[in-house]
Amino acid sequence: MGENIQKSRTGQRAFGSREWKFEKDAVFLVTGGAGFIGSNLCEAILGLGYEVRCLDDLSNGKPENVDFLAAHPGYTFIHGDIRDYDTCLAACRGAHYVLHQAAWGSVPRSIEMPRLYEEVNIKGTLNMMEAARHSGVQKFVYASSSSVYGDEPTLPKREGREGRVLSPYALTKKVGEEYGRLYTQLYQLDTYGLRYYNVFGRRQNPNGAYAAVIPKFIKQLLNDERPVINGDGKQSRDFTYIDNVIQANLRACLAPHDAAGEVYNIAFGGREYLIDIYDDLCSALNKHIEPVFGPERAADIRHSNADIAKARERLGYNPDINFHTGIALALEWYKENL
Template identity: 50%
Template sequence: MSKILITGGAGFIGSNLTEHFLISGHQVVVLDNFSTGHRNNISQHFNNPNFTLIEGDIRYMSDCKIAVEGMDYVLHQAALGSVPRSIKDPQTSNDVNVTGFLNMLVAARDAGVKRFIYAASSSTYGDSESLPKVEDIIGKPLSPYAITKYVNELYADIFSKTYGIETIGLRYFNVFGRRQDPNGAYAAVIPLFVKKFMNHESPVINGAGDFSRDFTYIDNVIQMNELALTTTNPKAVNTVYNTAVGDRTTLNQLVGYLKEFLSEYDDSISNVEIVYGPNRQGDIPHSLASVDKARTLLGYEPSHVIREGLKESVKWYWENLK
């Protein structure tokens, strides 16, 4: 049994990690300010003696120090996501994603945490046109959000070299799955489209629908976090990994899959029209990850490709949104 702190543990990814590690028998502490996370994502754990909730903010060092006390590992998921949000309000994104990240690193170092695993981002690849994306070839960032996530990697690298704390960054590629919030101005594309279809409303695709992404189901992300936490390979730490499937899907293909799976519950969804709008500022045209490094050093093998993950996600949304 390990003691694991999960920052942002009431969010989409964080709550799935919380559930997984509690089921695995670990003690889990969640630090969350509920700015984007939800209590109902973790409420089923409130009576679990191995679960502790700390309502706090990573922007405050005092909260960070309280949260890391006695912890073996940190899974740092807390952040303000969304490229459009960062373009609209770069200062708050920087405060949370950079200052908050540094606070957590310092607190973890001072508390003697064994390993600091953090959510990095595929946005770090920026304007690099090479495909597939490999970890050591990146371009210039295309948004304030991308800058903040790249700075996280730089800080983690310096802390591992200077202070000896083990760090592993996981560059998430378009993660989706159960508990991903379909509401709000910055909802991700899959839950947003699912909600639109279920309401018989037309989703809006930015551009012609030929932009592609390496959509990554939540169970693949859980696997990568567990491998990063448990690896005993000294060559596997103090580095970053793509956390993806290694396959890409266009937005038009994505819509086709969603219609197919949702029509199993409501056949009229197959007739919902799609609306096309302008391209979104800061978006990259194509994203495809190489997962060779994770396979070689961590033993990673994706459990779900896009269709399998979407089918499970659609079932979850149908049962929980209806």
């Protein structure tokens, strides 16, 4: 798909419309649409010429992520909470595709606030699936997480080979997957669970105690601060650039019915060590700052990388931005926007 992609004024690549054939009047609902992943999905879909509804209560999402879309004739912002079923139902009416991204993230924060995670991530997801079912939605694509693999040590991580979950956040995502399976099996709602692996890129929030590691490192290094690395830095992750995630969501919307009711690893299929990432960022930014090594975080999975064969085969997912290209694109965006 690379030959059909250009770069937009916001840094997002424009996905070539020849590849994505939806109904001319297709309506997409993106929950959590003012967040990091959601706002990028909204922008990409509008760029393809389709109508987008953005549902967000702005508890995590930020107005500035989507304010620039307000003038687009195909864009509608809905201020609402997925914990309210009537809001979900109203948002789903007339929608063809639901991309359910709304959730509270962060493993450490979920340990501190398990009841909130139950309310938003489980009840909210169930509300959205039920609303989609009663509204005749064609495809329901939802964000899951690599955290569902829990204490299963085998690499690469493969669907169907999960361990015990290690955090309330991971549990909420696992429950969401089970609801997805049931809603396809019992109600014939085509659901597709996307297990994201450490997504990064433009608009990811670098601020706060629960910020993701890459944007946090970048901001601190740009400000000549000493970042804290939890543990020894030898943890490894399969980091996934945002445009690969956009592709995966669009692929799922076009996937056949026999691929529904399943979950899919969404990653690049690589493995990067945290300390190497830090050194690479220092080199790219011409910084010479020694990090501070802090205690390991509770419930962290030490090593994670994905087998993406199932997503390739069943969804046609073909990620084309590797980690190093993604880091270069992310650095370019943060330099211009921080």
